Amino acid sequence: MTTVPDIMSPALDAGPSTRSIARTGLDALEHYKTKDASKVVVRFKSIGAAPIMKNNVFKVTAGNKFQAVIVFLRNQLGLKQSDPLFTYINAAFAPAPDDTVGNLFKCFGTEGHLIVNYSNTQAWG
Amino acid sequence: MTRVSRLDLLPLNNNLFSRELEERERRLGQAHLDTFSFRSSLAAFAMSTHSAQSSTNLFRRLAWQSSIHLFIRLADGEPGAGSGSDRYYMQAPRHSYLPLLLPEIRENLVELALDDQQLADTDEKDWWFEEEVEEGSSVFVSQGPCRWHWPLDLIELYSFISRSAASSSDPTASSSTSASSSKSRPLRLLLHLSNPPADKLLLNNTVEACKTQYINQVKEADFVRWRNTTKVTNLRRADLEAGWDGIVQDDYDLYMRMASRILPLPIAAGAPSPSIPSRPPSTDPGSSGPSKPESAYTTRALPVKLYLPDNAPVIQEVVPPMTADGMPLSILALLRQHLPLLFPALNEKGSPYDLAIPVAQGIEIPPEAEVAWLSACMCGVDGWLRIGIQLRAA
Numbered sequence: 051m052t053t054v055p056d057i058m059s060p061a062l063d064a065g066p067s068t069r070s071i072a073r074t075g076l077d078a079l080e081h082y083k084t085k086d087a088s089k090v091v092v093r094f095k096s097i098g099a100a101p102i103m104k105n106n107v108f109k110v111t112a113g114n115k116f117q118a119v120i121v122f123l124r125n126q127l128g129l130k131q132s133d134p135l136f137t138y139i140n141a142a143f144a145p146a147p148d149d150t151v152g153n154l155f156k157c158f159g160t161e162g163h164l165i166v167n168y169s170n171t172q173a174w175g
Numbered sequence: 176m177t178r179v180s181r182l183d184l185l186p187l188n189n190n191l192f193s194r195e196l197e198e199r200e201r202r203l204g205q206a207h208l209d210t211f212s213f214r215s216s217l218a219a220f221a222m223s224t225h226s227a228q229s230s231t232n233l234f235r236r237l238a239w240q241s242s243i244h245l246f247i248r249l250a251d252g253e254p255g256a257g258s259g260s261d262r263y264y265m266q267a268p269r270h271s272y273l274p275l276l277l278p279e280i281r282e283n284l285v286e287l288a289l290d291d292q293q294l295a296d297t298d299e300k301d302w303w304f305e306e307e308v309e310e311g312s313s314v315f316v317s318q319g320p321c322r323w324h325w326p327l328d329l330i331e332l333y334s335f336i337s338r339s340a341a342s343s344s345d346p347t348a349s350s351s352t353s354a355s356s357s358k359s360r361p362l363r364l365l366l367h368l369s370n371p372p373a374d375k376l377l378l379n380n381t382v383e384a385c386k387t388q389y390i391n392q393v394k395e396a397d398f399v400r401w402r403n404t405t406k407v408t409n410l411r412r413a414d415l416e417a418g419w420d421g422i423v424q425d426d427y428d429l430y431m432r433m434a435s436r437i438l439p440l441p442i443a444a445g446a447p448s449p450s451i452p453s454r455p456p457s458t459d460p461g462s463s464g465p466s467k468p469e470s471a472y473t474t475r476a477l478p479v480k481l482y483l484p485d486n487a488p489v490i491q492e493v494v495p496p497m498t499a500d501g502m503p504l505s506i507l508a509l510l511r512q513h514l515p516l517l518f519p520a521l522n523e524k525g526s527p528y529d530l531a532i533p534v535a536q537g538i539e540i541p542p543e544a545e546v547a548w549l550s551a552c553m554c555g556v557d558g559w560l561r562i563g564i565q566l567r568a569a
Contacts, residue, residue: 071314071339075530075566078516083487113488117377142404143394144387146324147377153491157399157476174408 085113112152255288396478396558507542
């Protein structure tokens with residue numbers, strides 16, 4: 051099985067000051083704050099005249115925001131800051147940049163991966 | 176200030192509701208939605224389509240007319256800060272977005288606090304907001320820079336859940352009292368005029384960018400419901416635009432030109448259409464034809480997001496409207512499934528909300544409320560039901 055390259059996952063911010071919340075609630079919250087370190091397979095598909103990459107399958111940490119995927123893709127395509135890039139899930143909608151990859155996969159994944167379409171022109175209004 | 180304190184779905188008390196609507200039509204003061212009392216799932220199921228449509232409309236209007244009080248202050252170190260006119264109080268609809276408020280804030284705060292030279296030197300595209308946290312007031316960290324694509328409802332929700340609710344064992348404070356005292360405190364925002372943190376804000380502050388995000392959130396919600404975005408892409412251009420225009424102009428009926436064609440109703444599956452005269456499908460290729468309302472109980476999944484305090488990741492799962500036993504999914508069942516540590520299976524002496532309380536559209540949600548009903552009647556204007564989880568004090 052070919053290995054699927056990984057993209058960098060930024061660290062989470064440090065914790066809060068906490069006063070007066072019940073211990074059980076705080077412990078629960080700490081548990082739910084843990085960033086999901088599992089990997090999601092993302093399959094990039096180009097639309098229209100967008101460049102096709104030699105490798106278009108990557109593993110992304112589920113806890114990453116979608117913004118990290120956009121940044122990674124821009125890098126892979128060698129785009130300049132000013133070059134437009136539009137990304138879509140399942141050729142249907144553009145996710146909010148702060149949606150997590152894990153959530154997008156859970157809700158919109160197909161056949162074990164998340165399809166991310168990309169284009170250099172706006173494909174769907 | 177009228178509070179709607181108890182609403183039984185069946186039978187509807189029409190006098191109370193029309194008085195309520197008149198009150199809100201005059202837009203005096205805040206529209207507070209107090210805790211509702213919902214009937215069981217069977218009652219909601221049994222409602223005729225027509226009465227479901229009118230009661231759904233009532234709740235959607237009430238949510239639409241809910242406003243948030245904002246207190247905006249120029250951040251320390253910005254030009255004009257510390258001057259007598261460096262602060263501004265305003266009300267904004269809960270469903271609005273920060274980019275839409277910029278013109279009013281510019282006119283009533285920035286142009287008054289800054290002198291001509293400072294005004295000439297500042298560029299609105301560099302402005303940004305962050306929540307101001309007063310010393311000792313919050314339990315968790317502030318949400319920091321406010322995202323431009325978040326509705327005010329979400330910004331306020333994060334602010335609300337960053338404070339603890341009264342302990343359930345506290346005899347003096349009912350949860351609705353603590354909720355309302357928090358609500359009388361305005362949402363405090365600091366306005367910065369330069370150095371926007373692009374990595375946190377993620378978008379620029381133009382209305383165009385906000386509108387694009389909005390349309391995509393509408394599509395994403397629809398994709399959750401039906402596994403496609405056909406309802407949205409089949410809209411006539413005018414109907415699609417009416418959705419955003421309704422938000423910009425604070426015009427509910429204009430907004431509903433889009434929303435009524437997309438949002439499902441809390442009606443039983445297979446219920447007959449409401450009393451629109453039936454017409455043959457239009458032959459006009461541009462027309463989307465008469466819209467038959469869908470049942471919220473037959474969607475594949477419901478567009479719901481759960482928000483925890485303290486920058487915990489947002490929870491977004493596949494939420495089917497019905498359980499395996501064929502009953503509508505309740506909010507308590509949903510919370511027990513995805514946040515079992517905060518909503519554990521009941522012990523005899525406890526209540527379901529011992530550790531935490533779910534909040535949406537500024538009110539506490541009763542445990543038996545159906546998620547499908549909530550998603551049809553109390554969703555945001557982009558179709559998403561946003562529920563915040565507030566932790567209780569010890």
